[in-house]
Amino acid sequence: MAPPINCTSGTNGDNPTNISPLDCSKAVRLLRTANAQFIQDMIEGENKFGTAPVRTAFFGLGHTNLSADLDQLLGFINVANYANNSNLLQAEWGSIRNIRFLLSSVGSVTPNASANGADVYNIFLPGQESYDMVDLDGYSAQFIYAPPEIASPRLRLYQTAGWKMAQVFNITNTSWIVNLRCTLSVAI
């Protein structure tokens, strides 16, 4: 598992605290000192109103519940304010310091795990080649649907749908990936 570090510079009085720009800087410092390589190139500034350059960055993989907290951060750049939007990912929410956040509703949350019993949100910051995937040839994720004619041929009452896969993920270097843990300051 990725080594966890708690956000401690937020203001909500919990442990971990809510995310702050300083916590982002500390996480990036930890990765860079470990010689982890950035994932994304920088986006140069352009002469467009309301836009800003974006630094070379690690991806921060987190839960969509973090979006409101991220919007509150001083210096946060929403994707709408990137100088160039040609290489955006659908899940990208924005950027601060050297982190570009990708949010998903299936992002990692540890329930009731903070000092005050709040849910803890795990933001994974992988550097290049920090993890890899072993994928058996021809056995990656398959979605299998059986219509009623096949699943229950006599009365055709049921249909089935399922998936199977044979993949293994492996952390190759625990120094090149960090789990930045935080709680929320903006209540859900």
Next chain:
Amino acid sequence: MSTQVVTGLFKTTTASPYFIPLQNYISEIRLKNLTRSGVTAGGVSGSLTSDRIVEAFWCDYMGQGKAQIVQNGTVSGILAPMQNGVAAINGFTIFNGANPPVGSVLAISSFTPGTTTVWTTSTNHGYQVGDTVRVYNLTSAPQFGGLAMTVTATNGTNTFTTLLDSTGATTSVGSVQKIGNYLLPTRSLYYPQNRVIAKITNANPMVVTTLVQQNYAAGDVVTFEMPSTFGVPELTNTISGLPFQATVISANNAVGTQTVTLAVDSTNFGVFATNSGSGSNPTHWPLASSYPFTFPQMVPQGEGNINNFQSFGVVPAPLPYANQDVLSFARQNLGQNGILVGAGDGTNSATTGGIIGSTTDVWEFRVITSAQEYPAPLNIQYV
């Protein structure tokens, strides 16, 4: 429509919970204590015994930790009357790897600071040695908030002990919740698991104690996440970024011991929980003024070999190269189900009860899974 997925025997020798790993959805389990019913099985002589649970049943309409039981009455000759009832505590806990069970939230009324910590709950907690609990909302001791710990002892009612060294802390009210048991698969379904460090010895070799029971083996390699609040700067590298790695040369994974011995001479290292702030509390957990902080963790890295640790008294094995193949950090990454059978005194006592008792017993179990319930729950016909 249902399918019996597995049946079999298992043997218990102490009043410890027993975990039956499965991969199917579990609709129903039936359990018989053959030995205490007078049946000789599995190499253990039968002995019809008074006042012991001899049958237990659970289905998925029942709550976690419950069991419908049959308990022997007083034996008369070769017969014992059957008494029906419900186990109030330490029945069956059904484990679903995708949605692990958690216990209800209990109030902590106080704790007794010391080299180990004794926690007192406002009501009977029902915890057993080996349970994993998380404490939080500790208003006067926030530095412990969020810690997950293995229960190492209980009084059977309202106190339990963990390996947290809380010497110097102020007692506090708070909350506690059971989040697992050392026998259950981990929530993440992935290995390795990080472990929060309870204490570190300054010795050769270095010994690390963890708050939660672990499963290390000789040859495993670990690194450390050691925030400055916790001292011991030698275990991290803030300049070059090259991780400090250490090889495990022995481990005592028993609940209540939870130590890992590493091929490291830490005699001259910094002292655990020593820092320049007012929260410094050498060899113990930092004081409240250090809060908030990141917990110190041991991070499994992989596996190495034990070729070069003769100076620590480690004989390379297997010879000639002592390359380890323990892979103790790895496992099949499958979603898992399973059943944890609770333990106690083998009766349905509301305070000390539990299905498994302290005698050597052989059990027969049957597990049944139902047809999948779609498009809406069906009237399932059990066998």
